[in-house]
Amino acid sequence: MSTIDIMVFLAYIIGIAVFGGSFFKNNKSSSSYTIGNNDIPGWVVTMSIFATFVSSISYLALPGNAFLSNWNAFAFSLSLPIASLIAVKFFVPLYRKINSPSAYTYMEQRFGPWARLYVSLCYLLTQLMRIGTILYLLALTLNAIAGWDIPAIIIITGVVVAIYSMLGGISAVLWTDAIQGIILIVGAIVCVVYILLNMPEGPSQVFNLATANDKFSLGSFSLSLTDSTFWVVLIYGIFINLQNYGIDQNYVQRYMASKSDKAAQRSALVGGLIYVPVSALFLFIGTALFAYYDSAANLPLELQDPSKSDRVFPYFIVNALPEGLSGLLVASIFAAGMSTISTSFNSSATVFLTDYYNKYFKSNATDKEGMKVLYISSAIISILGILIAIAMINVKSALDAWWGLASIFSGGMLGLFLLGVVSKSKNVKGAIIGTVAGILVIIWLSLSDILFGEGSLGSSFHTYLTIVFGTIVIFLVGFLISILFNRKDGETLTVDDNS
Incomplete structure (x- = not known):
């Protein structure tokens, strides 16, 4: 310069x-x-x-x-x-x-x-x-x-x-x-x-x-x-x-x-x-x-x-x-x-x-x-x-590893937020189970090559889709389990004041 x-x-x-x-x-x-x-x-x-x-x-x-x-x-x-x-x-x-x-x-x-x-x-x-x-x-x-x-x-x-x-x-x-x-x-x-x-x-x-x-x-x-x-x-x-x-x-x-x-x-x-x-x-x-x-x-x-x-x-x-x-x-x-x-x-x-x-x-x-x-x-x-x-x-390898974990965290954040916005239920069990399920899916997609080798089902999807699938799983699992628990407990779904 x-x-x-x-x-x-x-x-x-x-x-x-x-x-x-x-x-x-x-x-x-x-x-x-x-x-x-x-x-x-x-x-x-x-x-x-x-x-x-x-x-x-x-x-x-x-x-x-x-x-x-x-x-x-x-x-x-x-x-x-x-x-x-x-x-x-x-x-x-x-x-x-x-x-x-x-x-x-x-x-x-x-x-x-x-x-x-x-x-x-x-x-x-x-x-x-x-x-x-x-x-x-x-x-x-x-x-x-x-x-x-x-x-x-x-x-x-x-x-x-x-x-x-x-x-x-x-x-x-x-x-x-x-x-x-x-x-x-x-x-x-x-x-x-x-x-x-x-x-x-x-x-x-x-x-x-x-x-x-x-x-x-x-x-x-x-x-x-x-x-x-x-x-x-x-x-x-x-x-x-x-x-x-x-x-x-x-x-x-x-x-x-x-x-x-x-x-x-x-x-x-x-x-x-x-x-x-x-x-x-x-x-x-x-x-x-x-x-x-x-x-x-x-x-x-x-x-x-x-x-x-x-x-x-x-x-x-x-x-x-x-x-x-x-x-x-x-x-x-x-x-x-x-x-x-x-x-x-x-x-x-x-x-x-x-x-x-x-x-x-x-x-x-x-x-x-x-x-x-x-x-x-x-x-x-x-x-x-x-x-x-x-x-x-x-330590460039640590950077790559961390961004893999960051994608896991971000997927959980978005899925939980969407569940809160769309769901009429305030069932905590559904939210927790949905979040855990979504994070497990994201981990599977992110580490599929390492855990199961190239050519496995998880590695067949483009990495961009990891957050997409993870978020969808969190939302769907959380939503369905919330409905299941509410019906099991005999509760009526009502719109939350903050939703």
């Missing part, structure tokens, strides 16, 4: 930190820290929801996938309108009615304290790994571009995000998310324009080469459950995004930070829909890079390996873009990652205060005590996230 690039990048980092920290004066209570003061504009919440969707993973992985293959990943984006509409109609009004900073208060209302404890613990564990993973990926990217030390990048990035998210609370998170969302969109547009204007035969050459190589394909439309077909990715996207909108604390806090029910619904809908064209923009960058280089043979040998396709975009940034633009694009990648990390810091601290401290330690804590807990828990979470990121430098 040139001196100008470094200056642009550092200006972004310092500017975001100072801007986020300036919201310190708004945090007069634990409530203002977690859900704001009812003064955050709707467009800020909308852009924050969008920025939560986009991480540095998608900023690098989507161009890499399109460069290597086609637009099959866009089927995931096409699931968002479906999930957004369901969220607007059912999920947002539900959480606004409950009026709790925590997404998991609802779980206790439906199935008791065990459900709240289980789901919130799963959330905290997955957020820690999410923080560590993104910090690690950001460090890898900057190391490849600028050659800076990976542990140093992880520590500095983690500390900067922790400081402004702790000082500014949810207001800082939402406003910086909005700014970062704009930066990453601008960076992507600039990149596309530069590639199109620098094609030897003009912009049309990108479309000609892409069409000739079937790069705009959405994948196979067959009904196979083994391959990454259009339908498999679409269904997977629906379930993942229902999980995001329905049980993810990151999104629920944004519903609660909105000024009104209508504002929350509008932000949930528009914030999700913005991701559709932006993801298409990311995919187009990968397609344009394929045309720009004409073939992978023109890339350095280390980037011709298909497993390293995610590095193509950073390679282009540092080797092809002029001074200044490279710094802007690196800032865009960090914008995507930092917005996700700051959200995880704030939401995890909120869960710790609401679902643990106020529940099991001191229910009548003062605002001063609540703020102290939020600051301490945010600091602990940031330190743990940094340590996990540093551990990932050498």
